[in-house]
Amino acid sequence: MSLGELARLGVATVYEASGRQGLVDEDFIRLIPGSAVAGPARIARCGPADNRTVHEVAARTRPGDVVVLTMDNPVPVALIGDLLATQLRAQGAAGVLVNGAVRDADTLRELGLPVWTRWVRVRGAGKTHRGTVDRPAIVGGTGIRPGDVVVMDGDGVVVVAADRVDAVLAASRARAAKEATARERYLAGGLSYDLHGFRAEDEGG
Template structure:
């Protein structure tokens, strides 16, 4: 794994999002099928036709080890774009994980497979295979545009992304934030209160 990607994965979604200037959040209620998992990787994107997963089959032929499959369609709906058979291909190809801006099915099988998957819904209702869709194109999910190769970070808090050109800058910002948080954590462990340290108590007392 690229060292920058590994650091972003280790830092997690909340830290990366904050350090990156509160940018990149995929502001959707995601369901992780393997809670407790943290991953990151370059985005390999399929923009499916509406309620159709033909593009998912196509993108499997382009998927490279360590990439995060990002699957979406024009209107997010609880239609299963992925089940255990497609997930088997993704795992064999070395995907770091799958982000599904739609539904998955065979949820128990996917979890048992050990391939990290985040989804908006779990539904048995399956997609058609009639519309080619588009692959390796930018998409918008949860208010953020993701381009192919952008770094997607996923954990129990959800998903965020970093533009590929900003990876090194984001890592530097993450290191700085983690260092600052370590200092604050020690202060709080020693009994100091953020209410005082941030001047909130003094502001409230002046306002009385």
Template sequence: MNAVHEELAAAGVATVYEAYGRRGLLDVDLQPLAAGRRAAGPARIALCGQGDNRAVHEVMAHLRPGEILVLTMPEPAPVALLGDLLATQAQARGAAGILVNAAVRDSAGLAAFDVPIWTRWRRATGATKDTRGGVDVPVTIGGTRIAPGDLLVLDDDGATAVSESDVDDLRDAVRQRLAKEEGLRARWAAGELSYDAYGLRAEDERGRS
């Protein structure tokens, strides 16, 4: 990860999503194979044929160090697009993380890989290799469009995407949000209540009068 990506990974999905105006969230149930992992980097995308992972083999030739490998299909389904052997290639190519909008198999072994992996399902169901699919094409996952090179941030809360052109401005917004949160954290730790600070108690009492 470069310095910007490392900073945004440390900030986490929730903070990046909020600082980005509550945009970019991949609104699907993505589960990390190993808890507590974080990753951020530009998207390298394989749009597979339905139930097919031929495009995953092709995308490995394009994958560069520090990128997030994104594997998806036209209709997400519990078919394993990634297993131990393909993940070994991705790790050797220097992937910063892998997002599978389908299933993985060999999941116990994958959880121990250096490269962190997020998936919709864990399933042994094998994929075919009959459809070429597409590499480095835009895809939509969980209502969010991801173009090649867009930044992805992943942690235990899931994933969020940031347009490549917005990354530098977002870093400043993330820093501002973190500073604000630190100030609020100190106030709450000292005993102040958000119920009062946000004026919610006063609103509720007016509503009862």
């Protein structure tokens, strides 16, 4: 199983191939243009406007993890900046999903760690509420459990349940192959209106 392949196949393909499940239905800013990642979720559920839990999750992050930073009621407070992101990169994180804000955005881009964030704000977080690490969370209406695979690219974010990854990867490969064949037909002048049978239905011919 290649999680990197899920990233290359992309959020739209994975979402459709999974039966339209797992969409994280929020607008996120992708800090590094062109970046795409997939990896198992390492989750920090932070207290209100507080990032103490991010320090704990940084100590538990393993290579390839997608670190999910969230609050039960997200507000535009910076859960992560340059120094915490540097730690996550050194720990080998594949990427970071921030259901909150980041700051030091220019430095984060230079660091090269792929980050998707709801907001960019300088307002700092508190450090008094421990929160929880590696417990299920809901982001954008979708449940994320530790070890579920988070896929992120320019289209947004989708989550694949850990026990469905192999099946969704296979379905995504099949969908990508089908789309490649369709693309060749369209380049040759074919039309989806005909290939899907819509013209025959609409015009009775």
